[in-house]
Amino acid sequence: MKRKLSVLIISILLFTGCSTTKEPINLYYAKKEIKEYFEDSTRYWKEVWRICNEAKKYAEKNLDKSKNNIAIFDIDETSLNNLEYMKEFDFGYTQESWEAWVDSAKATAIQPVLELYLFLKEKGVKIFFITGRHESKYIKDPDPTIKNLNNVGFKNIDGVFFKPRTPKMKTSEFKSQIRKKLVEGNGYHILLNIGDQESDFWGEYPGKVFKLPNPAYMTF
Ligand SMILES: [Mg+2]
Secondary structure, three states: OHHHHHHHHHHHHHHOOOOOOOOOOOHHHHHHHHHHHHOOOOOHHHHHHHHHHHHHHHHHHHOOOOOOEEEEEOOEOOOEEOHHHHHHOOOOOOHHHHHHHHHHOOOEEOHHHHHHHHHHHHOOOEEEEEEOOOOOOOOOOOOHHHHHHHHOOOOOOOEEEEOOOOOOOOHHHHHHHHHHHHHHHOOOEEEEEEEOOHHHHOOOOOOEEEEOOOOOOOOO
């Protein structure tokens, strides 16, 4: 009888929408988990190596030398790792602190992506970086992003497209516009495109997509 009664009460609660709701993960633990994930060779790094090795295999198989081949590389959390900045500001963000970090040119290489870069260069594929970063306000020749890329091993860079400060536009729109220009204006063939955000691939001519993990932030 008691059992029947409790089943009846639970059914009424569920039916009337009085069931308990699940609390989201506490932000402290979410940040802790993300930090640990980015430093974990068995999770984040293993996945990045796997995807880059897949990209190499794809390039090997699909490289048509009669085409003017290029590859599109994103920069942040694709070619360069900004975990030091994220940790320093506890996953916070201000335009000022971010630009100071970019100007410091202290980001480290994402090694599997660097190896993919060197592999593609050796095959004669040109690589263009398209980034939501702006050119530095204060430091020129070289721009700190180019200096940073060079210092960590991305040598002989074919081109970096920085998002202009004006007019204001979404990073995804900017990236799409550049790819369209490269293909329709310059006659390039996009062999592959690697980035850490879904929005890196929105719009025109995404090419063959290789998406790296990034649970820390999302850009549009
Ligand atoms: Mg990125």
